[in-house]
Amino acid sequence: MKIIVAVAFILILGSLASALFYLMRDQxxxxxxxxxxxxxxxxxxxxFVLVLVAWRLGYIQPTGIR
Numbered sequence: 001m002k003i004i005v006a007v008a009f010i011l012i013l014g015s016l017a018s019a020l021f022y023l024m025r026d027q028x029x030x031x032x033x034x035x036x037x038x039x040x041x042x043x044x045x046x047x048f049v050l051v052l053v054a055w056r057l058g059y060i061q062p063t064g065i066r
Contacts, residue, residue, distance in 0.1 A: 001059055008047040015040035 019036035026032060054060045 001054055004050065005047065008043060008050070012040055012043045012047070015043060 015036050019033050019040065022030070022032040022036055051060070055062070
């Protein structure tokens, strides 16, 4: 589960970096920045749902604040 979450974070950060790259390169003349940000939102929602499902199925347990 830790590996899946780490990969998801890398995908989210990669999508954010590509959006910044497209914003700087295209200067707002194309839709690539919007598409990259939409993928970022999709990855974030998918990660959130995955964590909720894993918690509900018992794959992960809350530990609280120590």
